[in-house]
Amino acid sequence: MSKKTNIAILGSTGSIGTQALEVISQNPDIFQVEILTANTNADLLIKQAIKYSPNTVVIIDELKYEYVKNTLFDHDIKVYTGKDALNYVVSFSTIDTVLSAIVGFAGLESTIAAIKTGKRIALANKESLVVAGKIITDLSKQYNAPIIPVDSEHSAIFQCLVGEDTSSVKNIYLTASGGPFRHKSLSELNNVTLSDALNHPKWNMGNKITIDSATLMNKGLEAIEAKYLFNLKPEQIEIVVHPESIIHSMVKFNDGSVKAQIGNPDMRVPIKYAFTFPYRIGTEFNNFDIFAHSSLHFEKPDLEKFPALNIALNVMKTGGNATCVLNAANEIAVNAFLNNKIKFTQISTLVEEALTRVDFIKEPTLNNLFETDKTTREISLKIIKEKL
Numbered sequence: 522m523s524k525k526t527n528i529a530i531l532g533s534t535g536s537i538g539t540q541a542l543e544v545i546s547q548n549p550d551i552f553q554v555e556i557l558t559a560n561t562n563a564d565l566l567i568k569q570a571i572k573y574s575p576n577t578v579v580i581i582d583e584l585k586y587e588y589v590k591n592t593l594f595d596h597d598i599k600v601y602t603g604k605d606a607l608n609y610v611v612s613f614s615t616i617d618t619v620l621s622a623i624v625g626f627a628g629l630e631s632t633i634a635a636i637k638t639g640k641r642i643a644l645a646n647k648e649s650l651v652v653a654g655k656i657i658t659d660l661s662k663q664y665n666a667p668i669i670p671v672d673s674e675h676s677a678i679f680q681c682l683v684g685e686d687t688s689s690v691k692n693i694y695l696t697a698s699g700g701p702f703r704h705k706s707l708s709e710l711n712n713v714t715l716s717d718a719l720n721h722p723k724w725n726m727g728n729k730i731t732i733d734s735a736t737l738m739n740k741g742l743e744a745i746e747a748k749y750l751f752n753l754k755p756e757q758i759e760i761v762v763h764p765e766s767i768i769h770s771m772v773k774f775n776d777g778s779v780k781a782q783i784g785n786p787d788m789r790v791p792i793k794y795a796f797t798f799p800y801r802i803g804t805e806f807n808n809f810d811i812f813a814h815s816s817l818h819f820e821k822p823d824l825e826k827f828p829a830l831n832i833a834l835n836v837m838k839t840g841g842n843a844t845c846v847l848n849a850a851n852e853i854a855v856n857a858f859l860n861n862k863i864k865f866t867q868i869s870t871l872v873e874e875a876l877t878r879v880d881f882i883k884e885p886t887l888n889n890l891f892e893t894d895k896t897t898r899e900i901s902l903k904i905i906k907e908k909l
């Protein structure tokens with residue numbers, strides 16, 4: 522790579538965003554930060570801006586705009602605010618790669634705006650593929666904007682597929698750690714607390730994905746993400762619980778061979794790969810030691826104990842706007858659980874109920890999906906008020 526890669530980080534104050542900045546810090550001769558964005562965390566955004574000197578920062582929360590602007594007054598950094606600013610700044614011609622690392626449906630519009638500028642998309646925001654997978658993959662082809670997955674499982678599959686004829690793929694194995702409640706009984710799950718659920722055994726992530734990992738909804742969202750990213754049929758996607766989280770996912774080919782991508786559970790590795798693909802660059806992060814992993818385990822997921830995964834796998838087969846309903850209801854449910862409004866086991870109850878209440882659209886347009894998201898959120902809040 523001759524010139525530096527200029528990177529826009531949407532969601533720089535989050536778990537993925539901050540790890541991306543660590544990757545950039547370790548390779549200052551290769552990467553340059555162009556854009557940093559946050560929702561409300563102005564203090565961290567300012568700190569990052571002073572350290573990395575980006576061209577521009579965006580603080581979505583308009584109430585924090587003056588504070589960010591005034592604090593960065595002496596720095597040569599442009600400051601924007603409001604949701605629309607994201608769609609504007611991703612179009613800057615100085616950007617090579619956009620890391621889409623906003624959490625939830627909120628990341629959809631900026632991901633699409635970035636794709637339409639034909640830049641490389643390092644995609645962490647899985648929800649945008651869950652909600653609008655077909656639209657996004659079609660746009661990526663139309664605008665010649667390659668999507669390189671950041672999610673570790675999808676990065677693993679992407680890496681296994683390099684140099685392969687995709688028509689020879691028989692199926693993929695998406696691995697799951699099993700989350701913090703793998704050993705709990707169905708009845709024990711009724712009484713788990715928020716702090717139990719936030720205590721993930723292998724990964725340190727943002728709150729939303731951590732709860733999704735505890736319900737196994739995350740694996741369902743990832744199955745839908747994989748379906749669209751790799752153009753797979755639902756029956757080609759198998760979920761494997763692999764508690765060591767060393768094999769990040771596998772691909773089985775039609776000659777019976779299985780390729781796996783293996784490494785420490787460290788998101789900085791797939792983030793860096795998404796920035797440098799097709800090249801690899803050296804790492805200063807902990808190197809993998811095969812002798813530290815003398816036994817690896819694999820089990821089928823317990824769909825009765827983790828109904829959210831079952832619901833998501835069924836929704837993957839249904840397609841249409843059902844994946845958008847799934848995502849919106851899940852975001853409302855997780856938020857309610859994070860605010861101690863519902864119990865852990867009620868997350869899947871709420872999602873299941875919302876799916877029965879929103880009209881199905883087989884081939885939704887983007888506008889249909891924005892409407893579906895809005896309606897589902899309203900319905901989900903109503904269900905919480907009335908029933909839970």
Ligand code: NDP
Binds near residue numbers: 558562622623
């Ligand atoms: P975090 O909650 O840690 O960070 C989210 C980021 O998005 C923050 O910068 C936050 O800003 C910003 N944000 C939140 N809401 C909005 C909004 N409405 N508009 C604009 N920006 C917003 O999430 P993670 O980093 O954990 O996850 C980000 C994405 O990456 C998710 O889609 C997740 O599924 C995916 N992912 C994450 C992994 C991980 O290890 N964390 C692994 C694989 C995928 P602020 O700080 O101001 O709130």
